[in-house]
Amino acid sequence: MRFWARIACAMLVALALSVFVAACGGGDDEGGGTTSAETTGGAAGGARQGGTITVLMGTAPDYLDPQLAYTTQAVEAHWISYTGLLTYARADGEAGTRLLPGLAEDLPTISRDGRTYDFVLRRGLRYSDGTPVRATDFPYSVERMVRIPWGGRSFVTNYVVGAQEYDTGRARSISGITANDATGRITIRLREAYGAFENVLAFPALAFVPSGTPMRNLSSDPPPGVGPYMLDNVVPNRSFTVRRNPLFADFRIPDIPLGNLDAINVRLVSNTNSEAQQVLNNQADIFDPGDTLPPALLPQIESQARDRFERKPVPSTFYFFLNTTKPPFDNERARQAVNMALDRDALVRLSSGFFEPSCFFLPEGIVGHPDSPCPFGDEPDIEGARRIIREEGLEGTRLVVWGQERSPRKEYVDYYTDMLNRIGFDAQERIIADTVYFPTIGNERTDPQTGFANWLQDFPNPSDFYLLLDARSIQPTNNQNFSKVDDPFIQRQLLRLNTVPASRLDTVADDWRSLDEYTARRAYNAVFGSISVPKFFSERLNFEDAIFHPLYFNDWSSISLK
């Protein structure tokens, strides 16, 4: 038996060594799959105070450093932890797009030419680590955002005086932003009027961090900020905690609630099935709205968790672009035929119901969204469309339809290609990898005829959507105006409407509405609607009281335990 004894010994030694190694280095893991709910106080303002909840995320935030983060998973945590000069109202739907003063005492004073923004910083503010907030922290924070760099920095570098020079290393600071610590006054000068600039200032990426914060990615140890919560306990790619900031209550900033929960533990999970099952079974509290609910679990969720599950529309536009510079879609009637034949309800079904059909480019929840009927009817008219294609002599015209691999986008393109063939075209799909899709179709050399495209708002402003129909967006690479729309009427309107400050958008709502109706009539794109995302909680939370913000999704500061 010597042979077996040796084998057994070797395996035991290997096992002991491996268990030792396995035991090492795991100490900083949050671990566990359970939630705790220790309450710390009685009810205040109707909602129960205190407690800890667990949020599951299937997709990791891109960064936890506020001046790098862009994805919804990141800004969900950041907008309650890092406040800028301006912020958004804590409200559902379109009400949530209203701009409020954040760390500024009031909304900005804007010069008549729309190029100078004046703010005064609130007094007595402190960061979550106790450091006093100074006006000069603002230019520093913006410079840090440009330097490290934030993916959306062009919203600043394209408009703020001196920001481009700073970005390219030709200047040591951004000359267009000045601040005075003694008076708290902050002045921003723009190169040209840019109405959406107030929305830009409300990005958490432009929130305050202390001067001297290192100019590098601090995702593992996020810098202090000003907000009802603060980030803590970050284990990269695994978990982080959003904990109540005890200092914030002293500032009494109107309209920014202090929050109800003591802490929100965020855990990253790799399996959305498991993520949904844990919330359904109350083993975790929130299913991240950025994740897709598994279609197989949906009926069970809808029946078992009807009172804690809801589909929430997100201002976004999903459409098929129609290249107006190439046959056959340089012909307006061909574009109209496509819009006539499109069955939007079929596309809703392909999205497991997480879709709101629409034919207008501005989605619901954005100022200017028309409520008039679709110009080419709500019901698909295949026969009518086929007749137009025949009359225009376009029958049998070859089309390449571009699409992405991921579901359900590929299925959208499958449906669309089939529909194009049914109305008389000879259409074939070209499906390419998600990661290279938009650079490919946005490249002049590809110059695609038609295909799938979508846009999710950067901020709730119609000008953010009309960037895609602005002739100035037609570029040889990274083109965003896939239909290559160059319409003098649209250009004239944009020139005027794009300069209206975001806080005064309601004064031009009718103009945006007329413009969007005009765009729909010209059939520049075949718009089919907006996505919805799930608001899905465990039974432990007050579902109805929790705000679902149109930009930042679940407002964690409004959530409370039952």
Next chain:
Amino acid sequence: MARFVVRRLLSMVLVLFAISILTFLIFQAIPNGDPAVRMAGRLATPEQIAQIRQSWGFDDPIWQQYLTTMGKIFSGDVVSYTQQLNVLDQIKQALPATLSLSIGAGIIWLFFGVLFGLISAIKAGRFTDRALTVLALVGVSTPVFLLGAVALYFLAFKLTIFPNGGYVPLTDDPVDWLYHLILPWCVLSVLFIGVYSRVLRSNVLDTMSEDYVRTARAKGISERRVMVRHVLRNSMIPIISLWSLDFAAVIGGGAILTESVFNLQGVGQYAADSIQQLDVPPVLVVVMLGAFAVVILSALTDVIFAFLDPRIRLTG
């Protein structure tokens, strides 16, 4: 024995060298375009790309680039430019979960693979053999992601017998560690148990017809002793070699699916997440270290076998 060990170690070094060259070519030299842009990730500025080009020496001759790349990998100097995190630190953080998964699963699949293979061979042609053959085929043909999802659905979600994924470090709570790993161990083992039992059954049947087994029986040795000392001992050699290769592959990130389904946050999942984000540096390091783990463990197994079985060091 010493000569065998030296020979085996030398061949291991050669294989490692060849792997390092292949990995370098696949990641840095063969793809079109600027390697610095690929390394930098999606949001990099021209300055960052220039800095990466300089740091990795992408303007140097190819052999110099190879040396720089290897230097960076083995000094633990590789950084994920997308996340700004040191890759080796991330692998170290993920390794306990991967080791916990692979060790437990490795023991389970070896034990049950041998047990079922042996029973199958002894009962060859009878009902038990046929039943185990069917079970083995089911195990081999069921994808891990399906079995994992089904197990999670019924055992963790419906019956709530097991936790719904996640990993608890051994140092935090040994009982919870075990509780969270039972399902992943079983799911990962199923495929291997099927393969191992089929391989062992065939080896045992071949060995049973060898002359030395007939001689042993003719000498009047008990059937149990014949099976254990003569048949199983010789049939196990390829199984152990196979086990070491599979075990190393699982450690080197081969359990991507199991780790992802059960959210174990191990090395495989780290690699999968990095691939999804087109984050090249972690993928490069995981591939290289995974390949090295396979080669080194394979060499180690050969040395152990040479120690256990003199025929190997004489013929090897």
